[in-house]
Amino acid sequence: MTSTVTPGTTVGNGPVRRAGEPGQASVRGRAVRGKPMQAGPLTYLILAVVTLISVFPLYYTIVMASHTNAEMAASTPPLLPNGSLFDNVSKAFELAPLNKGLINSLIVASCVTLGTVAFCTLAGFAFAKLRFRGSNLLLGLCIGTMMVPMQMGIIPLYMLMAKFGFANHLQAVILPTLVTAFGVFFMRQYLASAVPDELIEAGYVDGAGTFRIFCSIVLPAARPAMSVLAMLTFLTAWNDFFWPLIALSSQNPTVQVSFQSLATGYAPEQSIIMAGTLYGTVPVLIVFALLGRQIVGGIMQGAVKG
Amino acid sequence: MPASSKTAAPPAAASRPPAASRRRRSTRPGSKIAYAYVAPFFLVFAAFSLYPWLDTAWVSLHNVRLTSYDKQTWVGLDNYRNLFTNEFFYNALRNTISIGIISTVPQLCLALGIAHLLNYRLRGRTFFRVAMLMPYATSLAAATVIFLELFDANLGIVNWGLHLLHLPQPDWQGSKWPSQVAISAIVTWRWTGYNALIYLAGMQAIDSALYEAAAIDGASRWQQFRHVTLPGLRPTILFTIVVSTIGAAQLFGEPLLYHNGIPNGGTAGQYQTLGLLMYQQGWTNDRLGLAAATAWTMFAIIVLAVLTNLFLARRREHKLGSPALSVGAPVVGPAALEASR
Numbered sequence: 001m002t003s004t005v006t007p008g009t010t011v012g013n014g015p016v017r018r019a020g021e022p023g024q025a026s027v028r029g030r031a032v033r034g035k036p037m038q039a040g041p042l043t044y045l046i047l048a049v050v051t052l053i054s055v056f057p058l059y060y061t062i063v064m065a066s067h068t069n070a071e072m073a074a075s076t077p078p079l080l081p082n083g084s085l086f087d088n089v090s091k092a093f094e095l096a097p098l099n100k101g102l103i104n105s106l107i108v109a110s111c112v113t114l115g116t117v118a119f120c121t122l123a124g125f126a127f128a129k130l131r132f133r134g135s136n137l138l139l140g141l142c143i144g145t146m147m148v149p150m151q152m153g154i155i156p157l158y159m160l161m162a163k164f165g166f167a168n169h170l171q172a173v174i175l176p177t178l179v180t181a182f183g184v185f186f187m188r189q190y191l192a193s194a195v196p197d198e199l200i201e202a203g204y205v206d207g208a209g210t211f212r213i214f215c216s217i218v219l220p221a222a223r224p225a226m227s228v229l230a231m232l233t234f235l236t237a238w239n240d241f242f243w244p245l246i247a248l249s250s251q252n253p254t255v256q257v258s259f260q261s262l263a264t265g266y267a268p269e270q271s272i273i274m275a276g277t278l279y280g281t282v283p284v285l286i287v288f289a290l291l292g293r294q295i296v297g298g299i300m301q302g303a304v305k306g
Numbered sequence: 307m308p309a310s311s312k313t314a315a316p317p318a319a320a321s322r323p324p325a326a327s328r329r330r331r332s333t334r335p336g337s338k339i340a341y342a343y344v345a346p347f348f349l350v351f352a353a354f355s356l357y358p359w360l361d362t363a364w365v366s367l368h369n370v371r372l373t374s375y376d377k378q379t380w381v382g383l384d385n386y387r388n389l390f391t392n393e394f395f396y397n398a399l400r401n402t403i404s405i406g407i408i409s410t411v412p413q414l415c416l417a418l419g420i421a422h423l424l425n426y427r428l429r430g431r432t433f434f435r436v437a438m439l440m441p442y443a444t445s446l447a448a449a450t451v452i453f454l455e456l457f458d459a460n461l462g463i464v465n466w467g468l469h470l471l472h473l474p475q476p477d478w479q480g481s482k483w484p485s486q487v488a489i490s491a492i493v494t495w496r497w498t499g500y501n502a503l504i505y506l507a508g509m510q511a512i513d514s515a516l517y518e519a520a521a522i523d524g525a526s527r528w529q530q531f532r533h534v535t536l537p538g539l540r541p542t543i544l545f546t547i548v549v550s551t552i553g554a555a556q557l558f559g560e561p562l563l564y565h566n567g568i569p570n571g572g573t574a575g576q577y578q579t580l581g582l583l584m585y586q587q588g589w590t591n592d593r594l595g596l597a598a599a600t601a602w603t604m605f606a607i608i609v610l611a612v613l614t615n616l617f618l619a620r621r622r623e624h625k626l627g628s629p630a631l632s633v634g635a636p637v638v639g640p641a642a643l644e645a646s647r
Contacts, residue, residue, distance in 0.1 A: 039426035047423055051437040054499055057452050058440060060463060064455060077463055119346040126343035138344060145355065147612060149556040151581055151601050153358025155365055155594050159375045160358065176354035179347045210339050239445035241559045242581075246589070259447040263454070264567040270455055281448045288443040292436035299439070299500065300507035 058285070065089070065275040072270055085275060092262060092276030097251065101258035101280060105238055108173050108254055112237040115178035117230050124187025125218050129200055130210070139188070142181045150242055158246055172247040173254065177237060183229055186302060190225035191218065228298035231291060238284055255280040366598035375594075385599035395600070397575050398583040399607075401486065405561075405579065406554030409490035414546055417498050418539075421505035422531070435506075438499030449492050450563040457488045479564070482576040489560050489577055497553075501546050508542035509535060544619050548612050555608045556581045580604050 066085040067078055092098060126132070127139050157176055158167070166172040195218055203213040244254045250261045262268070262276040288295065366385055368378035389395050424434060441449065456462050457478035465475040476484035512535065520530045536543075558581030561571050569586040571578025578586075580600065588597030 039423070039428045043423045043426055043428070047420070047428075047434050050420055050499075051434060053495070054438050054440050057449070057456060057495065058444065060456065061452050073461055077461070077466055115350075119350065123344045123347040126340045130340035130343065132338070132340035135340070138348070142347075142351075145351075147552060147608065148355075148359060149552065149581075149601075149604060149608060151556055151558070151584055152362055152605050153355060154362075154601070155370075155588060155598055156358040156361035157354060160354075162375075175350070178354075179350045181351075184347055210343075214343075235443060239443075239447075241445065241447050245559075256445050256447040259445075259451055260563065260567050263451050263563060268566070270458075270461065273451060274455060277448050277451045281444060284443055284445070285440070288440065289436075292439065293432055295443075296432070296435045296439055296503060299503050300510075 058281075061274050061278050061281075064271055065278045067271055069269045069271050084271065088271045088275030089279050091269075091272045092279060095272065096258040096261040096276055097253065098255065098258055098276055098280055101253045101255035102283060104170060104248075104253065105255040108170055108244075109234045109237040111170075111174045112177050113230050113234045115174075116180055116183050116233045117226050119179045120183030120187050120229065121219075121222055121226055122214075123184045124191055125214055125222075127184065127188040128191040129195065129197070129218070139184075142184050146181045146185075154243065154246060157243075161247060167247065168249045168252055170248075170252075173240075173244045176243065177240065180233070183233065186229055187222065187225060191222055194225070195221045227294070228301060231295050231298055232302070235284070235288075235295070362598045362601050365595055366602055368595050370594040370598075371592050372589075372594060373592075378595075381595065385595045386603070388596060389599050389603060394575065394578070394583060395580075398571070398578045398580045401571065401575075401577055402555060402557065402579045402581075405486050405490055405493075405557060405577065406551070408486060409493035409557075410547075410550045410554050412490075413494040413498050414501060414543070414550065416494070417501035417546075418505055418543075420498065420502040421509060422535070424502060424506050425509050435503065438502060440499070441496045442500040444496065446492070446496065446559045447563060449496055450560050453488065453492045453495070454564060454566075457491075479572065480576075482574075485564070485572055485577050489557075489564055492560050492564075493554075493557070497550070501550075504546055505539060505542060508539045512538035540619070540623070544615065547615055551611045551615060552608055555604060555611060558582055558585065580607070 062081050062085075063078060064072060065088055066081040066083065068084050068088075071078060071082065071084075123142075127135060161167050161172040161175075164171075166175070199217055200213055203217055208216070239256065240254075241256045244257050245260065248254060248257055250257065253261070259277055259280060262273050365378070367380065367382060369381050369385075370378050420438070424431070428434065444452075457464050459465060459475070459477045459479060462478070464478070468475045478484045478488045516534045516538070517530055520534050525533065557579045561577045561579050561582050562569055562585070564577065565572055569582050569590055571582050581604070584597045584600040584604065587593050587600060
């Protein structure tokens with residue numbers, strides 16, 4: 001997805017809008033037919049600034065996390081990392097159970113991802129390829145609920161979890177987020193176009209049952225969309241804050257909830273807070289650096305699939 | 307809903323009528339089995355989404371405490387009456403709207419501009435895209451904790467920079483507008499790159515022939531942007547506006563962590579939002595009925611805001627006479643994931 005730029009936007013799309021000076025645009029090389037315009041230096045400059053702003057807070061977290069508090073309070077704040085990082089991280093461990101948080105987050109995000117991908121693929125397949133009474137109504141219901149905020153159900157949900165004895169347990173976080181309406185819709189849209197009806201009909205003619213067809217025709221075809229959904233679900237589950245904050249205690253937190261105890265500790269020290277935050281954020285940033293290309297592709301694919 | 311392929315019956319079947327009718331019956335096996343495929347989703351959904359939403363409505367008509375949840379006393383619409391005569395509610399409503407505007411409008415405009423630049427033939431295209439998505443991968447908890455330090459009134463690098471430039475250095479926590487701007491900056495930082503990618507995908511889906519035709523008709527680049535790119539992106543833009551509106555209406559984590567986890571939205575409630583107010587009512591003040599009333603009010607506000615957006619878009623479309631926008635089929639991005647959390 002990222003590698004294939006659709007041959008769009010041939011002649012148009014000068015940076016006139018941003019630069020506001022039509023003369024500037026003509027400097028840029030001539031557009032190749034059917035290919036996007038070559039970017040000029042100004043484009044690179046602006047994009048570099050945007051990239052810098054995107055990355056700077058993360059970089060500066062490293063700077064803050066690797067200095068002592070006294071060094072950070074200097075009249076000219078340091079701009080390069082220093083040597084106190086490990087010291088600060090180990091102090092952060094005393095404030096919040098960060099490792100426990102990371103493990104809990106891993107468990108929660110993995111379970112939620114598995115459940116979401118499995119259930120949403122099943123339902124997406126049914127909505128895309130099977131005909132049944134009330135399918136439109138159910139799909140409409142599913143899409144309509146994407147607008148409902150999490151806050152709407154949080155009080156009964158908390159009580160429900162308390163009644164099950166799940167409060168402060170990871171099940172309380174996993175169960176309610178095990179499916180998303182978005183996932184169903186996403187898989188439905190993908191499968192509707194990715195699997196030709198003829199193929200499924202051929203399967204029936206050959207005497208395969210619906211489940212057999214699902215396993216041997218639909219699943220292989222659905223794999224790209226499933227991996228996109230998996231990445232996005234994992235990221236969302238990993239970064240989720242509101243519900244885990246309510247459902248879990250600070251002794252058994254996800255990593256996001258443990259950030260809260262870092263910042264609210266007695267007499268919080270900047271450097272230590274930053275060191276803890278950095279420690280809890282680095283794993284997802286590493287994964288992101290490795291899979292960033294695919295995630296970018298997934299988001300863009302999700303945007304046009306609808 | 308876009309037309310799905312399931313309505314397109316295989317035309318090949320029509321040429322062989324006897325086989326086709328038999329095949330047709332066997333193809334759509336009816337049915338019942340399909341419910342087994344949607345059942346897992348709807349069971350979880352009914353238990354952990356639908357039931358809680360409805361029960362929230364019931365709770366909002368009662369006095370309920372965390373410790374004695376089963377002892378609910380009926381109070382009718384008292385909670386709503388309380389809410390609508392409460393200065394805290396109007397403060398939170400105003401803040402939610404103002405933070406919503408400060409965080410959404412510049413964000414989407416910036417995203418549009420960035421997408422436009424990313425749409426050029428670029429060296430290091432993937433690098434720029436991934437780098438711009440880094441903030442999206444950073445959790446809101448981490449981002450808020452980080453920005454809190456950047457915006458620190460005395461030690462923060464933002465005020466240090468302003469000091470260098472001989473500009474006034476506002477109190478980013480204590481004063482109303484600076485604190486709202488700072489919180490909006492967190493939201494903007496996290497979501498601009500993401501929205502830029504959504505727009506970029508939309509731009510790449512625009513037929514290049516349209517640009518060629520416009521160029522032949524002598525349209526300038528700016529005119530092409532206005533009359534080809536923007537109309538082509540309109541469904542995408544509408545979608546991002548709707549999703550951002552929903553997100554802004556339930557803003558919670560940023561203002562909570564911005565005051566070190568205290569849910570009062572700053573010492574004077576200067577950045578108290580509706581989501582935060584609900585949390586405070588329920589979990590700090592132990593008034594679940596009132597919190598439930600706030601939750602339903604928030605939902606009503608979201609529906610109202612979304613409908614207003616759709617209505618304005620429809621009317622605008624009507625005025626322009628372009629049929630491009632089908633409100634029923636907004637492009638769906640993964641932001642819907644966030645929105646439904």
